[in-house]
Amino acid sequence: MQTNKIQVALVDDHPVLMEGLKTLLLNNMNVDIAGCFVNGGSILSFIEGHTLDIVLLDVVLPDISGITLCQKIKIKAPGTLVLIFSNHSERSMIMQAIQSGASGYLLKNASLEELRIGIHEALEGGIAFSKEVKEIMSRPSKNELEGPPQLTRREKQIIRLLAEGKTSIRIAGELSLSNHTVDTHRRNLMQKLGVKNTAELIKIAMLQQLI
Numbered sequence: 001m002q003t004n005k006i007q008v009a010l011v012d013d014h015p016v017l018m019e020g021l022k023t024l025l026l027n028n029m030n031v032d033i034a035g036c037f038v039n040g041g042s043i044l045s046f047i048e049g050h051t052l053d054i055v056l057l058d059v060v061l062p063d064i065s066g067i068t069l070c071q072k073i074k075i076k077a078p079g080t081l082v083l084i085f086s087n088h089s090e091r092s093m094i095m096q097a098i099q100s101g102a103s104g105y106l107l108k109n110a111s112l113e114e115l116r117i118g119i120h121e122a123l124e125g126g127i128a129f130s131k132e133v134k135e136i137m138s139r140p141s142k143n144e145l146e147g148p149p150q151l152t153r154r155e156k157q158i159i160r161l162l163a164e165g166k167t168s169i170r171i172a173g174e175l176s177l178s179n180h181t182v183d184t185h186r187r188n189l190m191q192k193l194g195v196k197n198t199a200e201l202i203k204i205a206m207l208q209q210l211i
Helices: 015-028 040-047 066-076 091-099 112-123 131-138 142-146 153-163 168-175 179-193 198-207
Strands: 006-011 031-037 054-057 081-086 104-107
Touching: 006 015, 006 040, 006 112, 015 031, 015 112, 031 040, 040 066, 054 066, 054 112, 066 081, 066 091, 081 091, 081 112, 091 104, 091 131, 104 112, 104 131, 153 168, 153 179, 153 198, 168 179, 179 198
Parallel strands: 006 031, 006 054, 054 081, 081 104
Antiparallel strands: none
16 A cells, blocks of 8 residues: 555656656655646646645646646645746746745756755645755845836737747738848847747746736
């Protein structure tokens, strides 16, 4: 009988990383891995018929923001604890996660001991932060204090079309702009959001609910 084991689900769209985490937890903690999921829809369906103690959840998923998914999980299963497990270390993101009902925020570079402590802190009713997250929360930057960047109406249009997978040429045609103008807007957006490519731009815009 394994009824005393912590029932854990993993949600991450990187299967190799998830398999490594699964092995790590099974070998070092008193847990059962109830399921591994690569998108939000599958974990929400699973929760309807299963009882979980903890969901370890990435914030970047192909079908939904992890922040929004956290809210949905807490509505469907208020007793299930959600721990964010992510590479994203923005203070605003951490705050959004906690405000959305997460019981903690751990970075993927955390040690096994930090992960173990975080899971037990959450189970005991606390808010769990890995060491680096504690440091981030203690020293907000000027940009983070100013809040998310403000986008113009045109920038919002362009980033929404980019998120739909449309090319600069197609966007230019739809908005009656030149290709050069669309590319200029794209560069300005990447600078505002502090990212290096379009894929990161779309992810951050979705996570910060700018689109």
